Amino acid sequence: MEEKKPAAKMKDKTVFYVSAGIALVFVLLSLLFTEGTSAVFNQLFAIITTNFGWLYLVAVGIFIVFAIGLVVSPFGKIKLGKDDDKPEFSNFQWFSMLFGGGMGIGLVFWSVSEPIMHYLTPPMGEGGTQAAQELAMRIVFFHWGLHPWVIFAIGGLGLAYFQFRKGMPFLISSAFYPLIGDKVKGPIGKTIDILAVFATIFGVATSLGFGSSQIATGLNYIWGIEATPMTISIIIAIMTAIFTLATVSGLHKAMQLAADIKIWLSIAFMVFIFVFGGSVYILNNFTNSLGAYLQNLVGQTFWMGNVEWVNGWTVFYWAWWIAWAPFVGQFVARVSKGRTIREFVIAVSLLPSGFSLIWIAIYGGAAFNLNAISNGAIEAAVGADYTTGLYALLQQLPAYGITSILAIFLIVVCFVGAANSATYVLAMLTSGGDMDPDKKLRGGWGIAQGLITIVLILVGGTSALKVLQTASIVAAFPYMLVMLVMCVSILKALKADYNESQGLINSKELNNIGSAQQAVEGQE
Structure with a gap:
């Protein structure tokens, strides 16, 4: 087996070379032709949202119907693993990890600002009213509730089923074996994996951009340091150095400690804001x-009643979640071996989304309550700069001098944790699905993520966050098509699997879908 591993890595260097080459070209062209790159992004954004914004909505609707169908169908009994495999983690451990997966930079960034922004400029009706407030909370629940986690569940299912049950590499392309057979080892399969790489890069870059912008805003809020694109870029560079060092040094205990701190600090903030932000008001608002x-x-x-608004908000979110599907899907897949498909889809879709709704209800409810008490202080801050929402909220609560610094620390921890995990996934995708990729490869992708995010910030200038949103939408578009076809492939594999278990499959069909593991062994 030791002699086969280098050969397995050799066959997948095409994915690495192409992905790394395109990433390098993107960085160089963006630095040399900043205005031109920004113009290209804007043009692509206009083309995709104008002509295909509806497709994002339809695609996510299909994912939800597909997920529900899996849960209620006989396929739900199929295990993500061999029939006699047992779950690697207890229910409590598994649930805890899924809850942990539901927390990140995005929730910290948007949980105050987004409700206030929809309240001020709703997609329908008059802003600044009670009706606008209720609509705002409904919209934020919609953007952060069931839909993103169904997307992640579909992405994770494609990885978990073909890895744990069929013994194929931990690659997105493996999920297409029922449709294209051994072509998953050729140009088609490699193209699928390359698209997954770029969806991940730009999806994570968007999150890192938001997180670094919020850190910069916090530094400005607390110490008066101006939050310029250069300041944000320096923050990204420092954070990149931290998580890249952690990745190549194998500081697993340190990263686990960071993850634990993130969870407990997040819970502490939720309790603190719930108690001092108006608990009864928050509960009424949540209900x-x-x-x-x-x-x-x-x-x-x-x-699609307000196309411009939908393109700017819902389409962006759906693209962002689709871009994160390879990344989060890999996480939920790796901790779910031995679970049935029904257990997996229900838990991944409902548990993290439930946590997200509670988080948003507390932060958003407290924001509206404190905004009214302070005569509009929070809406004034968000209206001037929506990256300041969290700090404007904390400013209305006790111990602001402490909580504001802890908020920056929470963002940093979320930043480092997400980037470290994404680096691992990128290395895995470009090393043939190796679940323990080379540390140098991980380090290289860590640096690449930081560089690409910095480039997007510099290209965008004062509109950096808009460029980040645009990049996410553009990168996610081809991967959205990949995920739609993936659903067809998963369904075909599950049908053959179920028929085989019931003794209904004929020999020809068994040979066609058959053992994907033989295909893997053949290429070694």
Whole structure:
């Protein structure tokens, strides 16, 4: 087996070379032709959102229907692993890890600012009213609730099923074996993996850009350091050095400690804001918002009543989640071996989304409550600069001098944790699915992520966050098509698997879908 591993790495260097080459070209062209790169991004954004914004909504609707179908169908009993495999983690450990996966830079960044922004400029009706507030909370629940985690569940299912049950490499392309057979080892399969790499790079770059912008805003809020694109770039460079060093040094205990700190600090902030931000108001707001969200779930999924608003918000979010599907999907897949498909889809879709809704209800509810008490202080801050939302909220609460610094620390921990995990996934995708990729490869992708995020910040200038959103939408578009085809491939594999288990499959079909492991052994 030791002699085969280098050969397995050799066959996948095409994915690495092409991905790294395109990333390098992108960085160089962006630095040399900054204005031109920005113009190209804007043009691509206009083309995709104008002509295909509806497709993002339809695609995510299909993912939800597909997920529900898996849960209620006989396929839900199929294990992510061999029939006699047991779960690697207890239910409590598994649930804890899924909850941990639901926390990140995005929630910290948007949980105050987004509700206030929709309140001030709603997609329908008059802003600044009680009706606008209720609509705002419903929209934020919609963007951060069930939909993103269904996307992650589909992405994770494609990885977990073909890795743990069929013994194929931990690659996105493996999920297409039922449709294209051994072509997953050729140009088609490599193209799929390359698209996954770029969806991950730009999806994570968007998150890193948001996180670094919020850190810069915090430094400005607390110490008066101006939050310029250069300041943000320096923050990204420092954070990149930290998580890259952690990655190549194998500081697993340090990263686990950081993850534990993130979870407990996040919970502490939620309790603190709930207690001092108006607990009764928050509970009333949560109850009303949850009811409105569930009541309008189907209609909101396909709503295009305000095309410009939908393209700027919902389409961006769906693209962002799709871009994160290889990354988060890999995480939820790796901790779910031995679970049935029904268990996997229900848990991954509902547990983290439930945590996200509670988080948003606390932060958003407290923001509206304290905004009213302070005569509009929070909406004034968000209206001037929406990256300041969290600090504007904390400023209305006790111990602001301490909580503001802890907030920056929480963002840093989320930043480093997400980037470290994404670096691992990128290395895995470009090393033939090696679940323990080379440290140098991990380090290289860590540096690449930092450089690409800095380039996007510099290209965008004062509109950096808009460029980050645009990059995410553009990178996610081809991967959205990949995920739609993936659903067809998964369904075909599950049908053959179920028929085989029931003794209904014929020999020809068994040979066609058959053992993907033989294909893997053949290429070694």
